[in-house]
Amino acid sequence: MARSRNVRGGLRSWCVLMAKKILITDIHHGNGGGHVTYILNLLHGLKGRYDLTLAAPPTGRLYKHAQAIEGIRVLPGLYTSRPLALIVEVRRLRRFLKHERFDVVHVNGGADHRHVMFARLGLRHRPAIVWTKHNTNAVSSFGHRLRAALGTDISIAASEFVGQQLLASSYSRKPIHVIRNGISPAFFCSVDxxxxxxxxxxxxxxxxxxxxxxxxxxxxxxxxxxxxxxxxxxxxxxxxxxxxxxxxxxxxxxxxxxxxxxxxxxxxxxxxxxxxxxxxxxxxxxxxxxxxxxxxxxxxxxxxxxxxxxxxxxxxxxxxxxxxxxxxxxxxxxxxxxxxxxxxxxxxxxxxxxxxxxxxxxxxxxxxxxxFSTRSFLERTEQVYRAACQNV
Structure with missing residues (x-):
């Protein structure tokens, strides 16, 4: 795969800090489609090289399939918008982040991004927050502007189209990387x-x-x-x-x-x-x-x-x-x-x-x-994790 483009310029040099402990979050309760496939590919590809934890709703396909991956810690993660539940969940998440001292939190939706942003505020050990935008929804709302300012160190776009959306938004103040999905040609192959x-x-x-x-x-x-x-x-x-x-x-x-x-x-x-x-x-x-x-x-x-x-x-x-x-x-x-x-x-x-x-x-x-090689997808994502450590 051709080297993914950073729409703000080149990738920053490797940071001295190495991302070793990573929390990945997701919001899907049901099937989740390609969004879930993306995270499962990350978990399969990075297991054994990092201390990986997934926090996702226990009713979703992602939670079920991730539990079958050896070496991955899978925990129930709820990201409710109702005020009282939100406060309880953020407090619980904050205690978890403080105790676990993650290097990177990789968020994949709006609600989990919001929770992680609030939970990280004021922590002495602040994990870097990497956000992947998986859709083409607008990013001009107040919530997006708040998350761009307080809860994002690097953004990942799934395509050039999405990268341009981010470049025209508040997220442009931090690095943006276009990383295409990873597909394994050895797994998906022509039939006779x-x-x-x-x-x-x-x-x-x-x-x-x-x-x-x-x-x-x-x-x-x-x-x-x-x-x-x-x-x-x-x-x-x-x-x-x-x-x-x-x-x-x-x-x-x-x-x-x-x-x-x-x-x-x-x-x-x-x-x-x-x-x-x-x-x-x-x-x-x-x-x-x-x-x-x-x-x-x-x-x-x-x-x-x-x-x-x-x-x-x-x-x-x-x-x-x-x-x-x-x-x-x-x-x-x-x-x-x-x-x-x-x-x-x-x-x-x-x-x-x-x-x-x-x-x-x-x-x-x-x-x-x-x-769309899986190898390039994983290598580019690892580079983002390492660069994010430098941006905190």
């Missing part, structure tokens, strides 16, 4: 035709030889834009529409959303919702094209995982998504929310030969290897 055939049979049953399977593992929230793909497919002539298959992994859609799907007139076996899956490779193995058509997106693990599996990616031009690929080489970029433009792109994809799609998929995989 036999495996693809078996994966398709498992999801869809018999599939026409000229079918094109579009897959998304980014979740079933409508903000992810998967309904747009179905709407675009429904506008195509019958002979083209019948060649399309779609799989969307994530929480099962509500009955109201399923009624919308049925109203589009697509055949029942054309669109499959396998639910939450432990290993997305089983889904992506069946696909010809990965897609993420979000209305808002900072970067997208789902997009990069599909590309690492040797699939060209179809993405919207929302946030940092277009940074993941090169138009016409690794995949395609369409205007966000534009069903007509998406339908035109579907026509063009259906016209491409299997060899052309395979070539784009190979290019997409090479792109991930170059820009």
């Amino acid at each position: 035709p036999k495996e693809r055939y078996q994966a398709r049979q498992a999801l869809f049953g018999p599939v026409p030889d000229d079918a094109v399977v579009f897959g998304s593992t980014g979740g079933t929230d409508l903000d992810k834009g998967w309904m747009l793909l179905l709407q675009a497919a429904s506008t195509l002539p019958v002979e083209l529409r019948e060649r399309i298959r779609v799989v969307v992994a994530g929480d099962p859609p509500s009955e109201r959303v399923m009624a919308q799907v049925r109203g589009l007139g697509l055949e029942e076996r054309q669109v499959v919702f396998p639910g939450l899956v432990a290993d997305v490779r089983g889904i992506l193995s069946a696909c010809d094209v990965g897609f993420v058509l979000s209305y808002r997106e900072a970067s997208s693990y789902a997009c990069c995982e599909a590309m690492a599996m040797g699939l060209p990616a179809l993405v919207s031009n929302a946030g940092g998504l277009p940074e993941n690929l090169r138009e016409g080489i690794d995949g395609w970029v369409v205007p966000v929310g534009n069903v007509q433009a998406l339908a035109q792109r579907l026509r063009a994809i259906l016209d491409e030969s299997p060899a052309a799609l395979t070539a784009k998929g190979a290019s997409a995989r090479a792109r991930v290897e170059a820009l």
